[in-house]
Amino acid sequence: MQATCENCGSESCICDTAAFQAVTKAISSTNLKVPGAKDDSGKPSLVRGALQYFPKALFEIGALSQAGAEKYSWRGWEKVPDGVNRYTEALGRHIAAEADEVFDPEWESRGKMIRHATAVAWNALARLELMLREEKK
Secondary structure: OOOOOOOOOOOOOOOOOHHHHHHHHHHHOOOOOOOOOOOOOOOOOHHHHHHOOOHHHHHHHHHHHHHHHHHOOOOHHHHOOOHHHHHHHHHHHHHHHHOOOOEOHHHHOOOOOOEHHHHHHHHHHHHHHHHHHHHHO
16 A cells, blocks of 8 residues: 655655656746746645545535536526525525435435435535625625
């Protein structure tokens, strides 16, 4: 079993190679003209920080988004009046329902196996997205 790199979290990293060290030195000295240099400082890592952390959960979120688009419309959730409060309430309803059942019977009746936990996460993301968009205005 290989050790996990403390810098990048990979089991097969290049952090200790001479080329990586040269690029790292070039970036730290703000010489971005060196081939291979790329300044990612201060930028979030979406692949590592979201897709690689939660691949199964995000797949389920995507499946629920697809099912919702079939029931309503793509991106229609963005136009729901009072969306932040309505998605907060939906999130709460799914948390409460999860105490009695794993899967949402509304979706089961449509032939979809959607977990209440997935709906909680989806509603939390929709709520957060709307809140962040409102802050930008």
